[in-house]
Amino acid sequence: MQLALVHARYQLLEIVRIPVAVFGSAFFPAAAMIFFVVPFAGEDATGATFATASMVTFSVMSANIFQYGVGVAEDRDQPWNPYTRTLPAGPAPRFAGRVLAGLALTYLSLIPVVVIGATLTAARITPVALLLTVGTVAVISVPFTLMGLAIGYSLPSKAAIVVAQVVFLPLAFGGGLLSAPGEAPGFIETISPFLPTRGAAELMWAAVGDYSVEPLALIMLGVWVVLLATLAGWAYRRDEGRRFS
Amino acid sequence: MILARADQASRRYGDVLALDRVDLDVRAGELVGLLGPNGAGKSTLMNLLVGLRRPSSGRVELFGGDPRDPASRRQIGVTPQETGLPGTLRVGEVVDFVSAHYPDPVPRAELLNRFGLGDLARRQTGGLSGGQRRRLAVALAFVGRPRLVLLDEPTTGLDVAARHTLWDAIRAFHDDGGTVLLSSHYLEEVETLARRVVVIGQGRVLADDTVDAVRGIVGVRRVSLVADELPELPGVVRTERIDGRLHLLTSDADQLVRALVTTGTAFADLEVRPTSLEEAFLAITGADGPATSGEPMGEDPTTREQPTTAAAGGQPTPA
Numbered sequence: 202m203q204l205a206l207v208h209a210r211y212q213l214l215e216i217v218r219i220p221v222a223v224f225g226s227a228f229f230p231a232a233a234m235i236f237f238v239v240p241f242a243g244e245d246a247t248g249a250t251f252a253t254a255s256m257v258t259f260s261v262m263s264a265n266i267f268q269y270g271v272g273v274a275e276d277r278d279q280p281w282n283p284y285t286r287t288l289p290a291g292p293a294p295r296f297a298g299r300v301l302a303g304l305a306l307t308y309l310s311l312i313p314v315v316v317i318g319a320t321l322t323a324a325r326i327t328p329v330a331l332l333l334t335v336g337t338v339a340v341i342s343v344p345f346t347l348m349g350l351a352i353g354y355s356l357p358s359k360a361a362i363v364v365a366q367v368v369f370l371p372l373a374f375g376g377g378l379l380s381a382p383g384e385a386p387g388f389i390e391t392i393s394p395f396l397p398t399r400g401a402a403e404l405m406w407a408a409v410g411d412y413s414v415e416p417l418a419l420i421m422l423g424v425w426v427v428l429l430a431t432l433a434g435w436a437y438r439r440d441e442g443r444r445f446s
Numbered sequence: 447m448i449l450a451r452a453d454q455a456s457r458r459y460g461d462v463l464a465l466d467r468v469d470l471d472v473r474a475g476e477l478v479g480l481l482g483p484n485g486a487g488k489s490t491l492m493n494l495l496v497g498l499r500r501p502s503s504g505r506v507e508l509f510g511g512d513p514r515d516p517a518s519r520r521q522i523g524v525t526p527q528e529t530g531l532p533g534t535l536r537v538g539e540v541v542d543f544v545s546a547h548y549p550d551p552v553p554r555a556e557l558l559n560r561f562g563l564g565d566l567a568r569r570q571t572g573g574l575s576g577g578q579r580r581r582l583a584v585a586l587a588f589v590g591r592p593r594l595v596l597l598d599e600p601t602t603g604l605d606v607a608a609r610h611t612l613w614d615a616i617r618a619f620h621d622d623g624g625t626v627l628l629s630s631h632y633l634e635e636v637e638t639l640a641r642r643v644v645v646i647g648q649g650r651v652l653a654d655d656t657v658d659a660v661r662g663i664v665g666v667r668r669v670s671l672v673a674d675e676l677p678e679l680p681g682v683v684r685t686e687r688i689d690g691r692l693h694l695l696t697s698d699a700d701q702l703v704r705a706l707v708t709t710g711t712a713f714a715d716l717e718v719r720p721t722s723l724e725e726a727f728l729a730i731t732g733a734d735g736p737a738t739s740g741e742p743m744g745e746d747p748t749t750r751e752q753p754t755t756a757a758a759g760g761q762p763t764p765a
Contacts, residue, residue: 204546204547207543207546211532211535211539211543214534214535214539215532215534215535218534218535218570219534279530279532280526280527280529280530281526281531281532282530283498283526283530284524284525284526284527284530286497286498287496287497287498287519287522287524288516288519288544288547289516289517289519289520289547289548289590290516290547291516445498445499445500446499446500
């Protein structure tokens, strides 16, 4: 456990030394807040709160898909990674450290969205609900972490960047993150429950306000978690087998 | 006590057999040089011993255990490839990170001073010179007070001064009772540091002997000339004809030339050159087998197939 913290600390150090990497994952959701949420839903307290929660979901998704997808793929290219495997520790501390660092960065990338929501819109949240959303963020990070790991362990870094970019926009739009709950264009309402982004957003909406989640979206979220965990586990073992067996 | 052992270890990558039933014992207190040309299987053997790879067949052991078990690796030190150091981390941070994995690490300042890196603790590794990065990489192998260090070509590409700094550090560790397994394709480096040499070629152990014994079969020369037909000549290890020239590899060029002249054979354009280590290995261990004639080149028949040469091109001689 202590080693996991050491690994997390050094991974954060490596990332923070290149600040633009942190900036990148925070930029999209913050920009979306300013261009879509502030002008259209800024006045209405309920609408703005839900919209901010959607952007937080968006942010969690992009932060995780990018940092695991691209980060893991790039690490696999580095000879440092095999070297750490010769140290007297199993792969677990490094992996746990990566997840801890990922979660820390995810929270970091949420700050601009939350600040914009609190200052430029009418979005309001009770302290209890805020704590609840902090926990919910950790929960909804799970499917996107797994998605990122699946991408990172199965693709070379150049391909991982492209796939991460291709994947995250349709997931955001298709999941209805850029519309108020229940008010997305018709076909999106039809497909969104089948996307992991929707189930995640539903949890966030329920955490910040008076919203009852749609069971289908939650069930599908569970299916996605199982699916993505299987995929990530398969990609991890295949990669280990190819490089270290 | 045997610290590292390979027992009939083979490793296959797809169709390529990188290691072929290798036996190796490294005993406590030894400084063993692993010598062979590029692609001979040295790195593969190292990777098996540090637990990065599993043998396709046979066994490898570290301190009597499986190298893939982290506990077996507690008393070894390994060097990362210097290109692999995380460029944004500072020198001191890299040392601290590795230290965190060991119960009683060498204090950072002491380690860095030992490798001439004392002033650089706050420098990011991405800003170091190639020699400094290499020294840091080797220093990392000693962080955890190991009993056995495995160094895979630690000085390749270094200038003379940097190479000597590293040699001194490795020797000091050995003098304090440490055990070293060091791979190199420089015979000279192995000669300088090691007492025992294991020669590897095409995935097999070709010789496992003292430096002196290996040095005794050094000195393979390439005698090339233009001639139609040659009589039987003494000491020829291998003969090949390339572009109309005959190339004879021999352990005694002087005797060969004397014999050649004595026979009265017509020849032209005689040339005598040292072979590189790699050339000697490839020629003698070539898959098509040596076109041997004449007498065995060594006094010991078991060393007959293990020639090597100090003339491996271009490396500096020790001061």
